[in-house]
Amino acid sequence: MKGFGTFNTPNHAASDSYVRVVLGPVRGLPVLLPAAGECLAEELLPRLDALLLTGSRSNVWPRHYDGPPHAEGTPEDHARDATTLPLIRAAVAAGLPLLAICRGMQELNVALGGTLDQRIQDLPGRMDHSTPSDQPYAPVRTAKAHLVRVDRGGFLASLLPAGWDAGPCGASIAVNSLHNQGIARLAPGLVAEAWAPDGTIEAVRVGGALGFALGVQWHPEYDWERDPNSRAIFEAFGRAVAAAAGRRQQGAAPVGIRAAEAALLPQAAE
Numbered sequence: 449m450k451g452f453g454t455f456n457t458p459n460h461a462a463s464d465s466y467v468r469v470v471l472g473p474v475r476g477l478p479v480l481l482p483a484a485g486e487c488l489a490e491e492l493l494p495r496l497d498a499l500l501l502t503g504s505r506s507n508v509w510p511r512h513y514d515g516p517p518h519a520e521g522t523p524e525d526h527a528r529d530a531t532t533l534p535l536i537r538a539a540v541a542a543g544l545p546l547l548a549i550c551r552g553m554q555e556l557n558v559a560l561g562g563t564l565d566q567r568i569q570d571l572p573g574r575m576d577h578s579t580p581s582d583q584p585y586a587p588v589r590t591a592k593a594h595l596v597r598v599d600r601g602g603f604l605a606s607l608l609p610a611g612w613d614a615g616p617c618g619a620s621i622a623v624n625s626l627h628n629q630g631i632a633r634l635a636p637g638l639v640a641e642a643w644a645p646d647g648t649i650e651a652v653r654v655g656g657a658l659g660f661a662l663g664v665q666w667h668p669e670y671d672w673e674r675d676p677n678s679r680a681i682f683e684a685f686g687r688a689v690a691a692a693a694g695r696r697q698q699g700a701a702p703v704g705i706r707a708a709e710a711a712l713l714p715q716a717a718e
């Protein structure tokens with residue numbers, strides 16, 4: 449939910465970069481979901497082939513992870529939280545392909561029971577991962593900001609182009625950085641797959657997921673046209689979307705709902 453125009457009129461919106469990347473390397477048809485609450489999980493999810501959770505300057509309401517209130521003026525989006533958190537749990541339980549970007553990765557962590565640090569730049573030994581929101585020059589705002597070390601044996605590494613780790617940076621890739629918040633306690637069922645030099649978790653996968661279920665703290669949608677690592681993430685997501693679409697068109701239920709739910713959300717199996 450974003451305010452537009454003179455009267456800050458509430459609108460449901462997503463950046464053009466997400467639409468372009470879905471139409472491009474994902475080779476999908478983007479459907480923008482309104483922040484309409486939990487009903488989307490029940491009514492709409494069965495009609496979708498995959499879920500891409502976008503970034504946003506707003507932040508997950510701390511009540512969702514028993515965190516302290518945000519500092520005055522920190523942007524929040526309760527309508528989005530009320531929509532995405534149940535949607536994520538339903539998508540993970542259904543084995544729907546899921547790609548979570550920046551705020552999306554933070555929502556994934558909270559939805560599955562994890563917590564967030566609200567200003568990691570204020571924590572001892574941590575970098576400032578934010579980019580000034582008033583930075584008017586897009587190439588600066590979206591530029592590579594630091595390296596992340598990627599687990600060579602992980603799911604993310606399996607998506608990257610051959611030789612991604614053969615350069616002078618070894619098993620590290622360069623990423624942009626536009627966030628103040630980060631994962632504090634990793635949710636049960638999530639597996640960390642990449643880390644910034646200060647230890648900030650930069651990528652996670654849903655452990656035990658039956659398909660593509662990845663979160664990244666950076667924004668590969670900003671540079672997929674020139675960065676083969678960014679493009680490879682979306683192309684792999686696109687292959688998962690196509691497979692899910694094929695299953696849905698054949699009338700098959702999303703993979704392993706009950707099996708995934710029992711594995712990932714133990715309380716749901718009780």
Ligand SMILES: N[C@@H](CCC(=O)NCCCC(=O)O)C(=O)O
Pocket residue numbers: 463502503504505506507549550551552626627628629630
């Ligand atoms: N607000 C959170 C998440 C940051 C985030 O998603 N940034 C993206 C900003 C650009 C956009 O609107 O896509 C945090 O600060 O950690």
